[in-house]
Amino acid sequence: MAAELHVELVAADRQVWSGEATLVVARTTSGDIGVMPGHQPLLGVLESGPVTIRSSEGGTVVAAVHGGFISFADNKLSLLAEVAELADEIDVKRVEQDLERAKAEDDAEAQRRADVRLRAASAAR
Amino acid sequence: MGAQLRVYKRRIRSVTATKKITKAMEMIAASRVVKAQRKVAASTPYAQELTRAVTAVGTGSNTKHPLTTQAETVTRSAVLLLTSDRGLAGAFNSNAIKAAEQLTERLEREGKQVDTYIVGRRGVAHYNFRERTIAESWTGFTDEPSYADAKKVAAPLIEAIVEKDAADGGVDELHIVFTEFVSMMTQTALDARLLPLSLEEVAAEAKPKGEILPLYDFEPSAEDVLDALLPRYVESRIYNALLQSAASKHAATRRAMKSATDNAGELIENLTRLANAARQAEITQEISEIVGGASALADATAGSDY
Numbered sequence: 001m002a003a004e005l006h007v008e009l010v011a012a013d014r015q016v017w018s019g020e021a022t023l024v025v026a027r028t029t030s031g032d033i034g035v036m037p038g039h040q041p042l043l044g045v046l047e048s049g050p051v052t053i054r055s056s057e058g059g060t061v062v063a064a065v066h067g068g069f070i071s072f073a074d075n076k077l078s079l080l081a082e083v084a085e086l087a088d089e090i091d092v093k094r095v096e097q098d099l100e101r102a103k104a105e106d107d108a109e110a111q112r113r114a115d116v117r118l119r120a121a122s123a124a125r
Numbered sequence: 126m127g128a129q130l131r132v133y134k135r136r137i138r139s140v141t142a143t144k145k146i147t148k149a150m151e152m153i154a155a156s157r158v159v160k161a162q163r164k165v166a167a168s169t170p171y172a173q174e175l176t177r178a179v180t181a182v183g184t185g186s187n188t189k190h191p192l193t194t195q196a197e198t199v200t201r202s203a204v205l206l207l208t209s210d211r212g213l214a215g216a217f218n219s220n221a222i223k224a225a226e227q228l229t230e231r232l233e234r235e236g237k238q239v240d241t242y243i244v245g246r247r248g249v250a251h252y253n254f255r256e257r258t259i260a261e262s263w264t265g266f267t268d269e270p271s272y273a274d275a276k277k278v279a280a281p282l283i284e285a286i287v288e289k290d291a292a293d294g295g296v297d298e299l300h301i302v303f304t305e306f307v308s309m310m311t312q313t314a315l316d317a318r319l320l321p322l323s324l325e326e327v328a329a330e331a332k333p334k335g336e337i338l339p340l341y342d343f344e345p346s347a348e349d350v351l352d353a354l355l356p357r358y359v360e361s362r363i364y365n366a367l368l369q370s371a372a373s374k375h376a377a378t379r380r381a382m383k384s385a386t387d388n389a390g391e392l393i394e395n396l397t398r399l400a401n402a403a404r405q406a407e408i409t410q411e412i413s414e415i416v417g418g419a420s421a422l423a424d425a426t427a428g429s430d431y
Contacts, residue, residue, distance in 0.1 A: 012272040044344030
């Protein structure tokens with residue numbers, strides 16, 4: 001059996017995903033980081049970006065995460081995000097509308113958020 | 126129908142209508158308590174993980190941060206009071222306000238200036254009526270607070286403590302007064318010092334005895350992690366307090382409305398008794414009038430026989 005690590009992806013108001021995984025890739029402020037079982041204890045600040053979780057059942061879970069933290073210790077990985085959405089939950093049409101609007105209003109923050117969600121949604125496909 | 130009886134009947138009708146309304150409010154509040162409790166439970170994993178992370182940084186490095194550093198002399202404190210937008214919740218709001226006032230008094234006795242921040246229309250109205258100054262207030266979301274609301278509340282507070290000196294309006298410590306949801310029947314107003322955070326206290330709360338935290342590798346650095354982590358921790362604490370306060374408010378409403386319904390029932394019972402007595406008195410009076418009239422008539426005819 002391949003080594004596994006336990007992953008908890010939690011947003012401020014709910015638990016988004018939890019389960020066993022073999023690899024987690026997330027974007028920290030200093031670059032992408034991949035965590036595999038047995039990694040050194042780590043605590044990092046997350047950027048807005050997609051998080052990829054390769055679950056031990058073979059599937060891949062992609063989530064859009066906006067700000068937060070990654071912490072890993074004792075083979076347990078926690079992803080804390082203020083806002084997190086699984087790729088399956090993302091309504092692409094609506095995000096595209098949001099993106100249009102953000103571009104029109106020149107709202108860089110909203111534009112980046114919409115962009116992250118779109119990328120997460122397309123990565124899952 | 127006699128005048129007395131009509132008055133009783135009218136009062137019974139109006140109390141019955143009131144009872145229906147309070148009963149409905151009781152049931153709405155009961156369902157909202159459950160919803161609010163569920164929200165408290167849903168926010169727990171995030172709060173727990175965050176507490177763990179704060180403990181990890183706090184114990185794993187010697188980083189200093191304005192949010193954890195105790196000022197040498199505290200000249201100004203902020204008090205954040207959580208009340209609700211709407212009343213009809215028994216002593217819920219007055220208990221919270223009383224707790225805040227006691228805290229303010231205590232702080233002032235210690236020679237500190239107190240800035241009051243208020244959430245909820247009830248608290249704002251109370252302070253405005255007494256013409257006390259409110260540093261900042263938020264209303265409109267106390268029934269179902271979202272995380273975004275908590276962020277909105279936390280932002281100026283964190284700014285006041287991190288960036289400004291006491292001289293230009295900055296504060297050295299932050300207290301929060303909210304109503305803790307103990308159970309359906311018990312909610313207690315309490316105050317807690319939120320900032321500066323004492324890392325030892327957070328640590329004691331986070332880990333069971335004897336557990337040793339691993340030495341973390343910080344990405345990008347311990348300072349940066351702490352910089353990002355502490356405001357989130359404060360936000361999550363405020364979010365939790367908002368949720369508990371909302372759950373407590375609904376529980377208090379439910380209880381207040383239940384006793385209102387019970388009282389209305391009792392009132393209806395008493396009024397029905399009085400109405401029955403009035404009706405009986407009316408009947409008795411009519412009978413005695415008839416009997417009196419008949420016997421007078423009988424006496425008159427008996428007299429004419431002679």
